[in-house]
Amino acid sequence: MSKELIFAVEDESHIQQLIKYNLETNGYKVLTFESGETLLNECKTTVPDLFILDIMLPGIDGLEVCRQLRQNIRTKNIPIIMLTAKSEEFDKVLGLELGADDYITKPFSVRELVARVKAMFRRVNNQIPQESEVIQHGDITIDCIRREVVKAGKLLELPLKEFELLKMLVQNKGKVLSRDLLLEKVWGFDYYGETRTVDVHIRYLRQKIEDDDNNPVYIETVRGIGYRFNDKGFKQKQQ
Structure with a gap:
């Protein structure tokens, strides 16, 4: 069975070693990089x-690396976890x-790091659809x-x-889905984030x-609850 490959960019050597050791201990293959430029260069072949992207990096920062990865057809759909400071x-x-x-x-715990990575891969693997699965709603x-x-x-x-998130909402159109439920279903059971994460994604999805x-x-x-994919609203728009 092949191991999932993780690219991690982090310029602090002790955190880089922490990430590599603990993820490899949990069965992943990890390549680490000290700069965004070296990671992006490696993506040309692998x-x-x-x-896993640290935001504060020498040269181009993690946000710019994220932007370039999302613009590249080879990497645009690959999950990205970012490392940030509390401030x-x-x-x-x-x-x-x-x-x-x-x-x-x-600072993050090793347990949280591994849990986040496992949750991300579980979400990706559980989203493998049947070949005929195409969801149509209006336009x-x-x-x-x-x-x-x-x-x-x-x-x-x-x-x-x-x-x-869009798929979850459309599949449950007309139903009110709470922020906690969306966190659980879209981000996974092990997700440690805040419901604000849902709000941010909803804003950009809109x-x-x-x-x-x-x-x-x-x-x-x-x-006070969450969000609903409004089937009635769509019908009103069509009239």
Whole structure:
């Protein structure tokens, strides 16, 4: 059985060694890099199954690495976990905007790191669909094999978590899904994050599928609870 390959970029040698040792102990293959440039160069010949990116790096930072990975057709759908300091709230939000799937706040425990990685791979593996699984709703088509979303004939660029979030909402259209439920189903049982993560992803998802994200038709906010994919709203739009 082949091991999942992880690329981790971290310029602090002791954290780099911590990541490599503990993930390899748990059965993963890990290549570490001290700069974003060396990681991006390696991606020209080798594509991993997951990226771990520190934000604060010499040269180009982790946010720029994330942006370039999402623009590259070879790496645009590969999960990304970002490492941030507690004070970097802006960077967390910007990282999610650029396409990161998760983040871990430094200092982090080895147990949390391994749990996040396992949860990410479990989500990816559990999302392997049947060959015929295409979800159609109005002018939105979700192709679960290609992990592609087309709206009104236009292909949308959605990071993995935005794709899974949209799929979850459409499959349960008309139902109110709480933020905690969406965290559990989309990010996994072991996810340690805050419900704000859901809100950030919803905001950027709206910007891509709504004609006016300030007046959303598809994704409705149910105050104090969560979100609903609004089937009635879509029908009103068609009239």
